[in-house]
Amino acid sequence: MNETLTTAPVVPSKNAIALRYGIICGVITVVYSLILNITELALTHQVLGWISFLIVIAAIVMAMREFKRQNQGFMSYGQGLSIGTIVVLVSSVLGGIFTYLYVTIIDTGYIEKMRNLQVAELEKKGMTDDQIDQAMRITDKMMTPTMIPLMAILGGLVLGFLLSLIIAAIIKHNRPEFE
Template sequence: MENYSTTSVSPSKNAIALRYGVIFGIISIVYSLILNITDLAFTNQALSWFSFLILIAAIVLAMREFKRQNNNYMSYGQGLGIGTLVTAVSSALGGIFTYIYVKFIDTGFIDKMREMQVSELEKKGMNDDQIDQAVAMSDKMMTPEMIVVFAILAGLFFGFLLSLIISALIKRTRPEFE
């Protein structure tokens, strides 16, 4: 008579995070495209912040899926890893899209950003010399490549922070003697 063990296999954090990262990446690309085409990205900053709510939903859904597949358990570290990977995948996809969009589709995108920056600086009461100096400094950073780098880094930073918080709220540690 053979003795088979009934050990359960832990779900793959990476597979779950990759799936939700791709889904969120595609959703955020479509949302970003809509904002850019309608010029709402420049005129309504509140709509730009809505993407954070979408990211929060993606992180929460990925963590909940992991817990569901793991007998309703998820450690803080597992949650942090899942949320960070979701963010990394979606930021990479968003970065690729942003590069293609700024470099090939809407070549005037950087000019629109510069105009918005000048408008904001004027609202703050800066004089023309101060504005020219600020624009000259930011022009060094406003290339398609640098926009992508900053978008990915900002996405990773905020995604990591959100993952820290969400993981702390959603975690459910497995008892030591189960």
């Protein structure tokens, strides 16, 4: 008998690819955040913070494209969603660790600066002192060295998951069922 055996294509490790791009994304966003914080542009020009989202989008896209490249041009929607979510998880955790270290070691007055900026914004909106005090009591519970990174991680995961849903739908290319 002269039968030829066909082997299934080897699927690359989506976890390894996602981890690599998550670390890259995390390092880039940490360096970018550090620059914004040191120059205090993060406090005065909040729109610059949105550039971090572009960095995350780029990392998700690059990770999914790398997986497709290693997988003969194919990536299912689920694989893409998994890759994007892992990229964001790793990046968010690195960012959360950095944020904690930043507010507890590097710039211990950062939370107070943020608080003062928020009070000034509320005053600009014409709120009364009682309204500002009430708003700041709530805000103060969330602006602690522990809560800020936790909220950043949670927010990053939610936003990153939503981005991954969209990006995976655009980039996916399913392998034909019968080849």
